[in-house]
Amino acid sequence: MSKIIIIGGVAAGMSAAAKARRINPNSNIIVYSNETYISYAGCGLPYFIGNNVRQIDHLLARTVEQFFAQNILVKKACQVLKIEPDQNKVLIKDLQTQQKFYDHYDKLIIATGARPLIPELPGVNLPGIFVLRNITDSLAIKAYLEKQKPAHLVIVGAGYIGLEMVENLLDYPGKITLLEKSSHIIPNMDNNMAAILSNYIAKQGVEVKTDINIIAFQGQDRVEQVITNEGVVDADFVLLSTGVVPNSELALSAGIELGIRNAIRVNEKMETNLKNIYAAGDCCTVKHLVTQQEAYIPLGTTANKQGKVAGENAAGGNSTFKGVIGTGISRILAMEIARTGLTEKECQTADIDYIVSDIKSKTKAGYLPHANDIYVRIVAEKKHHYILGGQIIGYPGAGKRIDVLAAAITLHATIEQLIDMDLAYAPPFSPVWDPILIALNNF
């Protein structure tokens, strides 16, 4: 009977465990998690803070008991201190009893995730400054907001988490300021698309400041001000959402090869360079299928897919995860933003000759109520017209249209193959020419 040890009990780890069990009913599966909560929906945390999810329990997909019923043993609050690949064993510390012990594996899956990037700045440890990564963080933030009723809420970093937190903080009293170090918000989209969202957010009463470098945080008992290159911003609540770094130190010290951004390097089978050791989720690299380069794009949906493949292979199966194309989506109230593939900026960085199409259309037939604006940008390779990327910003119904372009990129389609595509049309869903088709015809 083979034994699979999984380090990490959230998206990738628990997907791996569940899949391994389905593949091999007889394998011995143990999950070690250094957290007290397992199998939770990390992506739902902003919505818990915003009271869209009423109870934290609703974010818990499955309990230790439910996994146990599947013959998956989950050990919470157990930190893996060391991997000894030569002897196929890991050294574990029980964080409650402080006891250390070894456990042996036949296959090991590292799903240690990532942690927020915390800038090394004066005052960064002041009370009132938070990151949002796990349930403990979200409980702390919510308790703080409810108790302190901050008048000045500052979000540092305007990526997906920062934007989702804008939406979820809007129902709290207090003025919101969004600070971004790049020249525009959502830095992984092009400037013209980001500008539309920026205007929308500003209309909600949020102050948006770009090109901001933070110099320090100041305050007596808790944070009171953010000192920036553009002046002082009042702040009695700060959320740092400036990205994450992979938890790869444990792997590195075991001799496992790291890749870009110090993430654990994996192949299509989610194998590391060491025999019998897999990695999955936010701790590891992923192949970008457009650039064909190694990338670090930690996202929940990718973590689940990688975990499933790692679990299947560790249990004796033969599965692959080909990679990602950088698809992402977010919503701030009624405004949806989405992207896939490469942006214009990314094409320039990768020195790819490209052409670009920008259009504005409506989410529905223009004569219907709630027919609102949608902006579509498509980037294609100049010579052969392969679709390289897409970006969408618009009102409800806009965002998920990005999936058509994600499919097109996955299948290496050209503009010409798609230009008269039979997309679904009825007045409540689209103008008679779908916005994606308008953008394709606009090249």
Place this chain on the structure above:
Amino acid sequence: MSKIIIIGGVAAGMSAAAKARRINPNSNIIVYSNETYISYAGCGLPYFIGNNVRQIDHLLARTVEQFFAQNILVKKACQVLKIEPDQNKVLIKDLQTQQKFYDHYDKLIIATGARPLIPELPGVNLPGIFVLRNITDSLAIKAYLEKQKPAHLVIVGAGYIGLEMVENLLDYPGKITLLEKSSHIIPNMDNNMAAILSNYIAKQGVEVKTDINIIAFQGQDRVEQVITNEGVVDADFVLLSTGVVPNSELALSAGIELGIRNAIRVNEKMETNLKNIYAAGDCCTVKHLVTQQEAYIPLGTTANKQGKVAGENAAGGNSTFKGVIGTGISRILAMEIARTGLTEKECQTADIDYIVSDIKSKTKAGYLPHANDIYVRIVAEKKHHYILGGQIIGYPGAGKRIDVLAAAITLHATIEQLIDMDLAYAPPFSPVWDPILIALNNF
């Protein structure tokens, strides 16, 4: 200076005119329409009846004056009686003055559309029995509903128009009965999917009856009863929505070849068998790209695409319209239905070996408010796993996901190529595994 005559002033005709003008600024373009309204959004008519579109004017895309400003001459209420292809001329009757006259063309585009199929049944001409095809129809229906306040509204035919009319009649007083001759509603979807919609419609208080053959309509001054094989249904309003037939008689009498269902046969360039004569829109055939067979699937979005290609080619360009894959979408209140490619039933008819995947999921992350049911069915070719078709039924956000499968079918994708596709995920848009991916993984 070449002269283009277009017969028909709605979707295909006016798309052709507009495109021809863009391609060739010098050509002489004349549109003859036998209607008094031109360039209207026929698909919006149910929503006008349902008061979702307040004024009929809102359905008029462009006026005669606006076309004139583009140097496109539109002659309303002018019926083309005859095409004389040997002499490149058409005989026209001005319906207001009753005058007849000839006009000469270099290129002719036939965009005569379709008309509702009216079953030859006793009493079918009784007042209170309507079809819905054009603005005149919609004004008559609305006036009747407002004046007569019918207590028993019967819709005959549960295709797209019938279903859209269910939604738009629900705000009127009176009980709605939906009669369908097939064994289930939306006959172009599979039974298990249709059943979900059927239950939903029934919950709105609509009586749904299938396997119904209508024998006669009865009444004194106006319709009072529908006599069926399953008994008598009270009815003081009847909408016949049992499909359309192409207006192809004019073409046939000129020696133009007809194809399936008596629609005008066209090739990829929208050429008929006669030199210099094109056809586009609901009067003509279309190639089904999955079966590779000629089909008759009249839809507004196809009409626009065909019209654009006919206009471009008539004006000296070189454009093609490859065909359709039978994509369609509709909504009844909060329930969205969509289909593309082939259904299971259609695979059986075409004698194709297939496999099928049925799943139920949620439109959003399950912990968010308004995370509601979505059902996805995918049909794939058994041997090589090519995606052949998809069907979706579900709550808001469900329907347009069909476009991912439309793109996949267009690009001849297999299950394996799509199974780990990077579709957009964030909690307000999808579970962490997109329902389409769940369905693909379920084969």
